[in-house]
Amino acid sequence: MKADLPKLRSAASVQFSRFSANRMAMISVWLLALTVALCFLGPYAFPFTAEDADFDNISAGVDLFSIHPFGTDDYGRDLLIRVLEGGQVSLMIGFLGALVAGVIGVLYGAVAGFAGGRTDNIMMRFVEVLYGFPYVILVILLSLLLGGGTLALFTALVFTLWLTPAVIVRAQAQSLSRREFIEAARAGGMTSWQIVTQHIVPNTISLVIVYGSLLVPEVILSESFLSFLGIGIKEPQASWGNLIQIGTSQMATDLRLLLLPGTLLALVLFCLNFIADGLRDAFDPNEH
Amino acid sequence: MDCETPLTQMNTNLLSLHDLSVHFAHGGGQTTVVDRVSLTLGAGEVLGIVGESGSGKSQLLFALMGLLASNGNATGHALFDGQDLLSLPTKALDRVRGASLSMIFQDPMTALNPYKRIGDQLAEGLIHHQGLPRAAALAEASRMLDRVRIPDAPRAARRYPHEFSGGMRQRVMIAMALLVKPKLLLADEPTTALDVTIQAQVLDLMLEIAHETGTAIILVTHDLGVVARICDRVAVLYGGRIMEEGPAETMLSDPRHPYARGLLATTPRLEAAITPRLPTIPGAPRSGGAMLPSCPFAPRCSDKMPACDHMPPLRDIGPERRLACHLEPAP
Amino acid sequence: MIPFVAKRLWNGFLTLAALATLTFFVMRLAPGGPFSRNRKISPEVQANIEAAFHLDEPVYQQFARYIWGILRGDLGPSTRFRDYSVNDLIAAGLPTSLTIGFWAILVAALVGIALGLAGALRRNGWTDYAAGAVGVIGIAIPIFIIGPLMQAYFSVYLGWLPVGGWNDGWRSLILPVLVLALPNIAYISRLTRSSTIEVLRENHVRTARAKGIGPARVLLGHAMTGALLPVIAYLGPASAALITGSILIETVFALPGIGRFFVDAALNRDYPLVMGITLVYGGFLIIFNIMTDLVRGWLDPRIRHEG
Numbered sequence: 001m002k003a004d005l006p007k008l009r010s011a012a013s014v015q016f017s018r019f020s021a022n023r024m025a026m027i028s029v030w031l032l033a034l035t036v037a038l039c040f041l042g043p044y045a046f047p048f049t050a051e052d053a054d055f056d057n058i059s060a061g062v063d064l065f066s067i068h069p070f071g072t073d074d075y076g077r078d079l080l081i082r083v084l085e086g087g088q089v090s091l092m093i094g095f096l097g098a099l100v101a102g103v104i105g106v107l108y109g110a111v112a113g114f115a116g117g118r119t120d121n122i123m124m125r126f127v128e129v130l131y132g133f134p135y136v137i138l139v140i141l142l143s144l145l146l147g148g149g150t151l152a153l154f155t156a157l158v159f160t161l162w163l164t165p166a167v168i169v170r171a172q173a174q175s176l177s178r179r180e181f182i183e184a185a186r187a188g189g190m191t192s193w194q195i196v197t198q199h200i201v202p203n204t205i206s207l208v209i210v211y212g213s214l215l216v217p218e219v220i221l222s223e224s225f226l227s228f229l230g231i232g233i234k235e236p237q238a239s240w241g242n243l244i245q246i247g248t249s250q251m252a253t254d255l256r257l258l259l260l261p262g263t264l265l266a267l268v269l270f271c272l273n274f275i276a277d278g279l280r281d282a283f284d285p286n287e288h
Numbered sequence: 289m290d291c292e293t294p295l296t297q298m299n300t301n302l303l304s305l306h307d308l309s310v311h312f313a314h315g316g317g318q319t320t321v322v323d324r325v326s327l328t329l330g331a332g333e334v335l336g337i338v339g340e341s342g343s344g345k346s347q348l349l350f351a352l353m354g355l356l357a358s359n360g361n362a363t364g365h366a367l368f369d370g371q372d373l374l375s376l377p378t379k380a381l382d383r384v385r386g387a388s389l390s391m392i393f394q395d396p397m398t399a400l401n402p403y404k405r406i407g408d409q410l411a412e413g414l415i416h417h418q419g420l421p422r423a424a425a426l427a428e429a430s431r432m433l434d435r436v437r438i439p440d441a442p443r444a445a446r447r448y449p450h451e452f453s454g455g456m457r458q459r460v461m462i463a464m465a466l467l468v469k470p471k472l473l474l475a476d477e478p479t480t481a482l483d484v485t486i487q488a489q490v491l492d493l494m495l496e497i498a499h500e501t502g503t504a505i506i507l508v509t510h511d512l513g514v515v516a517r518i519c520d521r522v523a524v525l526y527g528g529r530i531m532e533e534g535p536a537e538t539m540l541s542d543p544r545h546p547y548a549r550g551l552l553a554t555t556p557r558l559e560a561a562i563t564p565r566l567p568t569i570p571g572a573p574r575s576g577g578a579m580l581p582s583c584p585f586a587p588r589c590s591d592k593m594p595a596c597d598h599m600p601p602l603r604d605i606g607p608e609r610r611l612a613c614h615l616e617p618a619p
Numbered sequence: 620m621i622p623f624v625a626k627r628l629w630n631g632f633l634t635l636a637a638l639a640t641l642t643f644f645v646m647r648l649a650p651g652g653p654f655s656r657n658r659k660i661s662p663e664v665q666a667n668i669e670a671a672f673h674l675d676e677p678v679y680q681q682f683a684r685y686i687w688g689i690l691r692g693d694l695g696p697s698t699r700f701r702d703y704s705v706n707d708l709i710a711a712g713l714p715t716s717l718t719i720g721f722w723a724i725l726v727a728a729l730v731g732i733a734l735g736l737a738g739a740l741r742r743n744g745w746t747d748y749a750a751g752a753v754g755v756i757g758i759a760i761p762i763f764i765i766g767p768l769m770q771a772y773f774s775v776y777l778g779w780l781p782v783g784g785w786n787d788g789w790r791s792l793i794l795p796v797l798v799l800a801l802p803n804i805a806y807i808s809r810l811t812r813s814s815t816i817e818v819l820r821e822n823h824v825r826t827a828r829a830k831g832i833g834p835a836r837v838l839l840g841h842a843m844t845g846a847l848l849p850v851i852a853y854l855g856p857a858s859a860a861l862i863t864g865s866i867l868i869e870t871v872f873a874l875p876g877i878g879r880f881f882v883d884a885a886l887n888r889d890y891p892l893v894m895g896i897t898l899v900y901g902g903f904l905i906i907f908n909i910m911t912d913l914v915r916g917w918l919d920p921r922i923r924h925e926g
Binding site for chain 3: 128129132133134135136137140141142144145221224225228229230231241244245247248251255258262265266269270273
């Protein structure tokens with residue numbers, strides 16, 4: 001296994017340099033990092049939180065040099081802080097959700113692909129049936145079942161999104177399990193679980209990174225979509241989805257309530273998509 | 289000038305190449321894969337072009353067919369039937385290719401359209417070029433499939449490529465290329481992808497039908513055994529240049545160029561299809577824009593001499609034989 | 620061809636059965652019944668209502684009743700709109716949803732394929748860049764942002780089109796269809812572009828060019844099938860995306876379709892309506908996937924023969 005290390009490293013560095021040569025992807029990384037920093041650190045720069053109502057400044061307009069640079073909503077809550085804190089929720093659900101769904105999918109797929117035979121058949125039939133479900137409907141049903149709220153939404157999203165990584169990893173695991181080094185590991189007395197976690201999973205990493213990076217925008221989009229419909233994250237907890245919903249309802253009088261969270265959400269989705277594209281080109285140049 | 293034959297004289301030939309070069313542009317640079325090739329071919333003649341992979345032999349054929357990749361570019365002249373193939377606009381070229389000029393490709397597994405019945409794929413050319421009604425063209429196609437010994441041809445015509453083996457598919461390709469009775473058939477390693485046991489059958493079939501229709505053939509191959517069996521004349525290509533050219537019989541028994549000799553020496557039995565074991569030299573095909581003046585084979589040549597820094601032109605060295613090497617003094 | 624279809628029908632049936640079962644139990648297990656919000660009802664009234672909706676029966680009996688109902692095509696009464704059955708509500712909302720979905724997928728397919736082809740055939744030309752821009756916008760800006768923005772511009776500011784509703788004939792259709800089609804245009808054009816570029820490099824297309832049949836025939840007769848197969852394969856999942864989209868579109872544009880009914884029913888725990896619409900969506904998804912598979916099988920003999 002030692003002998004493989006330098007080769008692995010050089011492959012990784014090739015991929016890294018290929019990724020960093022992709023201008024759009026690199027710009028996206030920096031923009032995304034900036035947005036994340038803004039969402040998580042920005043609120044500390046202000047003496048109030050998103051829930052604090054400023055009764056002297058209700059529905060204040062945009063005034064970049066005032067204490068409320070983007071104004072307040074009709075409860076007197078600072079709009080910028082609300083959007084930034086909403087961003088915390090959306091980003092956290094997005095990254096955590098993709099991570100958890102990715103881990104579940106990878107393990108499920110690796111086990112199915114490695115086990116093969118009937119186990120594989122049953123496991124994949126289950127995935128196939130779930131795949132046939134209308135995805136949003138399933139999320140909505142599950143989040144209802146779990147009683148609504150942030151955690152329910154998170155669980156529902158994870159439950160519906162682990163399918164794609166599972167299918168992809170399973171195919172990879174299937175071809176890996178026929179390779180010599182797996183035979184060798186088995187002959188060397190490793191247990192099946194050790195083989196799955198130490199050999200199969202590490203060898204699917206690049207695939208997982210590529211598809212995992214596509215999961216992040218998907219989770220963020222689904223979260224904001226459900227919150228927009230009133231099924232996901234609910235007031236007074238802010239998220240980009242429910243802020244956009246409020247923005248829509250007041251669009252006729254005040255477009256900024258829609259534009260501020262909307263722009264940030266679009267920016268993040270935009271960056272994530274370009275990063276995912278860049279990763280795919282870096283890891284899998286044949287695809288293009 | 290490599291070619292001493294004046295242009296006017298060439299017109300009696302079916303095909304005459306004059307200083308044909310193929311370049312590929314990439315990333316600001318340019319690679320030359322075929323370098324000033326001049327050749328002639330008479331009606332019904334079978335010419336073998338021999339060389340290792342990377343010698344530019346396939347690109348030479350693609351250039352004639354107007355099938356170079358979009359970053360490829362061919363210069364020089366290729367007079368075929370009175371027209372210069374290299375300067376014809378696509379519309380005019382489309383009246384030639386598939387009609388009087390056909391091609392068989394290297395990989396039969398991917399060369400046929402997987403979504404169309406093979407009968408339709410065969411008939412297409414007849415319908416387009418000869419204006420045959422569909423039914424007549426299909427009947428013709430099925431007759432041709434029978435001719436290339438595909439069992440149960442009328443039913444086979446209604447099948448799709450994936451239902452045939454590689455050897456059968458290449459027979460289909462041969463049928464497709466010769467169905468239009470072309471004057472010239474370009475065959476790009478037509479049997480390389482096939483099982484050794486059926487290579488000979490397929491080649492013989494191709495030759496047989498070509499003789500019936502009076503079709504000339506340019507056969508690109510790296511297999512000297514094949515050349516010895518079916519070619520009238522041979523040209524040896526290295527690094528995009530012709531090294532030696534002449535009648536198959538005399539050239540194979542008495543090669544003059546060190547590379548040609550090497551090729552022959554590494555083919556132990558002419559009847560067996562064995563790839564020459566000469567390693568490809570690093571750095572060839574040459575790149576970097578300018579064509580180097582030196583002989584491309586010099587780095588690997590055991591008879592290298594100082595004069596090899598300048599590539600000699602092809603010179604006549606005997607009846608119908610030409611050679612580009614300093615070893616042989618001019619007669 | 621027959622085993623090919625049969626296999627897909629059987630899979631579709633399994634999925635639908637699983638969906639029906641899952642929906643039923645999720646709805647039964649979900650906290651808060653449909654009437655728990657009305658605190659004021661007396662226990663007797665509550666008991667009466669529960670009896671009317673068979674909520675007093677043991678779960679297995681309710682399940683049997685529900686499955687029997689589905690088999691007879693009767694989805695039961697709605698608990699929110701007391702005077703209507705679920706069948707009535709679906710019958711009322713489905714035409715709206717189908718009309719929008721149909722036009723959206725048509726527009727998305729035609730525009731997406733055209734943009735993708737134009738991009739592939741004239742790479743780095745202006746159509747290619749335009750398609751790329753549409754692609755980025757369509758993928759990065761969600762429906763529920765672009766929808767309201769278009770409303771704000773075309774309806775409120777310019778006053779050209781109705782803000783929402785279903786009462787202005789074709790003018791009511793334009794914005795919803797456009798907004799719903801946009802992300803699909805983005806995806807389809809990207810897919811068409813890359814698959815066309817790939818197919819044009821394939822050996823069999825080179826063979827076709829060698830036949831001298833002209834660029835148009837090479838493209839339409841030989842390259843098109845291979846280029847469109849991935850696009851057609853995407854149309855199956857796209858119909859699922861369309862369901863998601865139609866839920867949003869109907870909410871944003873206040874359209875009386877089943878998507879809006881669904882959200883409403885979910886928020887108000889109208890179990891029978893949620894289950895009914897879920898089944899309708901599931902059924903459409905399955906039918907669409909089967910149709911997609913059939914078209915792919917029809918175009919590609921290898922898929923057809925594989926079964």
